[in-house]
Amino acid sequence: MDVFDKLKILTDAAKYDVACTSSGVNKKAIAGGIGSAAAAGICHSFAGDGRCISLLKVLMTNVCVYDCKYCVNRKSNDTLRASFTPRELAELTINFYRRNYIEGLFLSSGVLRSPDYTSERMIETLRILREEYRFSGYIHAKAIPGTDSTLIAQLGMLADRMSVNIELPSQSSLQMLAPDKSKHSILAPMGYIKNRIQENSTDMIKYRHAPKFVPAGQSTQMIIGATPDTDFQILNLTEGLYKKYKLKRVFFSAYMPVIENTLLPTIDTKPPLWREHRLYQADWLLRFYGFAANELLDQNHQSFNPYIDPKGNWALNHMEFFPMNINRAPYSDLLRVPGIGVNSAKRIVIARRTTTLNFDGLKKLGVVFKRAQYFITCGGKVADGLKITQNGVLRSLMSQKTLGLYHQSFPLQSESEQLSLFEQPLMIHSTTIQEDIRKCLISPV
């Protein structure tokens, strides 16, 4: 088998891993070497599915001794198997890197023989890159659950970022679909990496040239929609991972049915892309907007509203916070207004040092006025000619597409009623998803 076939097979097997970021660390090439890294991360291309391509994302091998039900590489699956040799892969990486195709390497692997043996081969690849090619570009390495901690330590000294995939958001789901993995085998390496990063940061204070352990931190990913776990459970777990394991990112991957199995959604199930989208929006709210998971969802509202984004939904259910005075509200409050993001909130804080902002000025600062107008005042006044109608508010908070879907599900009531969607039950048709929507939309003001 030549390298063309190997690349095709091992890319195909790796593509369901979501993470492809090259962020979190700033580096220059070392003397006589090649490669740098930018903390903001650089996308080198975008695939036909719209996802960023930043790293050469491949598996070391797609041979696997495990039999996780959801996975294309499970041992019972009849598929072509291939393996890169460490040198082959290192050369491919360098040649792609020279041509500026990629920002670095994302290396994962099926479990060949044992987790330790697999990790050794990964370490050898990274060693060739770092030592022989003096490569300083970005490397993301996957920790294989069950690997000995000394090997994880070696891998961590060579990689910029490491990740352990949680895959399934609860122990019961794991037992059902990934019988060879347990919550413990996943969380143990994650905890180990976290501790090493912390130890390393104290070393760096003592010794300026202390070698860096996983300088760009660790991340993880979860599959959405393969198991009955709710958005509320997933978001809480996410928040816990950020707090307890100091993760840099948690990625979500809408389950794409690749295998027929009675335990899994049927093969013609569409991936729950909107759900994944809402989870990412909520993830952003946790990381950059100062929201807590229990503000966005709770025991009684376990699923996201498919029509309105989590921030808009929060605002509509907390109208007591609004309207907000744009010229006085602190930064943390500005972030809670729909239509104001991190950048525009920062600009507002800067711009109002020298002037009193009016609505025209706000538009120039990049505020999405269509959304924000219902929630803000300038100089004690609301926007000119603002009428609060159900249709108006919905139109401003939903995209054209979701608005169309919404009208299909809930025929519009009379135009002039004020925010009636929160006061009276709407007409509901009988599918489970609409039941969930109803819960979200008709929560008390």
Next chain:
Amino acid sequence: MLNQSSLIYRYDGSFDGLLCCVFESYDKKEIPMDILLPDTFQTMLFEVKTITTDSQKSSRVLSSIPKKIGDGALDLVRHAFLTCFNQKELYILLFLRMGYRYGPSVMSMLADDVVNTLFKAVKHLENESHLLKGFVRFSVFSDVLVAEIEPKNYVLPLLAQHFCERYPEERFLIYDKTHGMALVYQLHQSTIIPIEALEMPEPDEQEQSFRELWRIFYDAIEVQGRHNPQCRMSHMPKRYWKYMTEFSCGPKKSLLRLEGSEVLVPCKGQELRFPIIINIDKHND
């Protein structure tokens, strides 16, 4: 505040020339309606004043900017001068006039029309330069990396540091077709030089096989069930695709001549020589 007079400045297109326009504007207590490049066509409705570049005047203006308005303002003005915004000269002048009046706080007047326009133009430049850090595609010809881009803004000065830090031991050339300039880096030194045209030589077998490998990777990495061309296009507008390996197929014909250890590039009727194909073994240490 002075009214804008019905007067037009014409300058030589250099940054120093523009600073002399600022000098003139204060010297004569007038604000021009527009500032034009020497070769711009202009109906003779308004009076046109040609500003000659005087390095004494320009250096006086230059040194006053960090002192009176701050280092950030100088960076902004320098970057604004690289943008493709067609009234950049006038807006830079208006911005500096505001800066001399209000001091460093002009940098926080984001809702002001002049300041806002200039910040937006610079944002456009920085966005484009950031995207190109990823979208530039090099081809390897006899161990020299060559790339071609067609940016709207003059991004080469912003790209220089990034690529020099990325490939310190390589020799590379990035040709900006829009502005007819090229960033050349060799032997740990980079320069930006004017170039008239550049066409890639025939790729060799190794180059072709890596291009092919990249296309295989690009096609395989897509999850077909999530095909979303709209999303791809908004992240990576089609105007960038032209020079990207994953979208091009087959080699291009060559106008560039290879002669011994030099590449000859046609420039202003002459041929420029680049000794970019050097077989020095630098890693003999």
